[in-house]
Amino acid sequence: MTHSKWLFFLGCAIPTRGISYEISARKILTKLNVELIEMPEFNCCGLPLDPINHEAMQILAAKNLALAEQQGLNILTLCPGCASTLKKVNKTLKADPQQKDEINQHLKETGLTYNGTIETKHLLQFLKEDIGLETLKNVITHPLTNLKVAEHNGCHILRPKKIITFDDPEDPQTLKTLIEATGAECLDYTDKTQCCGLPSAAINEKIALQLARDKLNHIKKAGAQALITICPSCHTMYDTNQPRVEKTFDETYRIPILHYPQLLGLAMGLTPQELAFGELRVNPEKITQQLATPTTQKLDVEPPLRPELVSEIEKTITNGKFTKVENFQKEYMLE
């Protein structure tokens, strides 16, 4: 197996709410002989600043790209938001030398220059293009036969199609194929490509929770034993907030939500402990036990929910409160 070296871009969401994603991804990448180099310096990819000022977003992204260029390595990230932001800015600036010069003017004082010499890939695209299905199939030692799961790609990994070109946003195949490589069955369901709603949660929680309920209803109806995600934000919406969705709408799901590397890791023979299954809010015992016992019989006992945790949403909900920009500037950074 060829050895490859990538600059690992964690982003903000992974350290705050994606530890099991990070742990499992690092484990499978090590097994796949991929060397991860940590970013020597970093800041938020820039995406959250886009609603405030588009150029500010571009500057933050370009700074990260410039830092990566100094290392001479391509970026690998687990967060579709970071991946699409870095890609989008890279693509725009490469195509527009004038804009590139403008952005470099802003970066000047820090001694950094953006040149456009590196690329960014999300784990999913990396597994598809750089590892490849054949290699992946060779490392599967514990095929997950008898496991029926559903996939959730999320938005930034697929759209806009003009920027993200490695899959078809209307009929995505990459994640499905990668799931099937583990031996599990990937079920089809209604509104597969629908947004998880997390970005809207801070303005209107009800809408976000309704979107999550919609998804959970569809995958429950399809008979999926777990949902597989590749985004820390989507995962928060379906795992961390699942009890909240259940409570709000008086539903029962208890559907485990696994990060794709956790699923792949199981099929590579890693243990649930090694893959940080203990960090999942919805107890995944039902599936781990089924995989451990050589029977197709499903457990009928519902495992208990993990102790109540304060949901991400509860923390971010501000009920659409608005504040004057001037107040903000006065309070925090005014002259």
Add this chain to the structure above:
Amino acid sequence: MLSKLGEITVMTEISTFNQGKEQPIKASEIDPTFKYELEKLPGAEKIFLCFQCGTCTSDCPIARFSDSYRPRTLIHLAHLGLRDRVLNSDTLWLCSACFTCTDRCPQNVEVDSIIRVFRNLAIEKGYIPQGLRDQTQTLLETGYVSKVPESRIKKRETYGLPPLPKTNPQTIKKILKNIPFFDRINQTTATATLPQPQGDNKNDSQ
């Protein structure tokens, strides 16, 4: 949701800070220059190509569960020159930037970018949702958009994960200082008055 003949009525879908109900358009509200201004802004160049087919709204996941958020209507209001109704609209902030509208628009209008341009203009005009304000503050202080709680950092050690990469908030302020909204960041006082990043987060119980 219908326009009455004789008296143009704006759809109830758009609520503003001051009004949540249908309000007839007053001539004084109309700013015919608005759309030309938009057309020059990166991201909104194709606003004139919109022929109001409604594909964006019908495929929008937020519109599906919201009584008020309608991307097509926002573009329509901009066409009509109703600057304040667009920019004061609290529903503007509901878009989850899923890009479905942009991918499916038969006219290749970059709907999500137009919404983003509206947001940028709304901020210029002086309004920012609380959540976004808090995020921006954290970003300027720590380099991360949300504070990484001490408990998480400890947990990383327990799991044997490498330490989080260093950030350099001072350089962030430097590179953003010529950008509207951030342009009033004063290097010296900012360091003095900005609250220091908190080691622990009270809200964190994970």
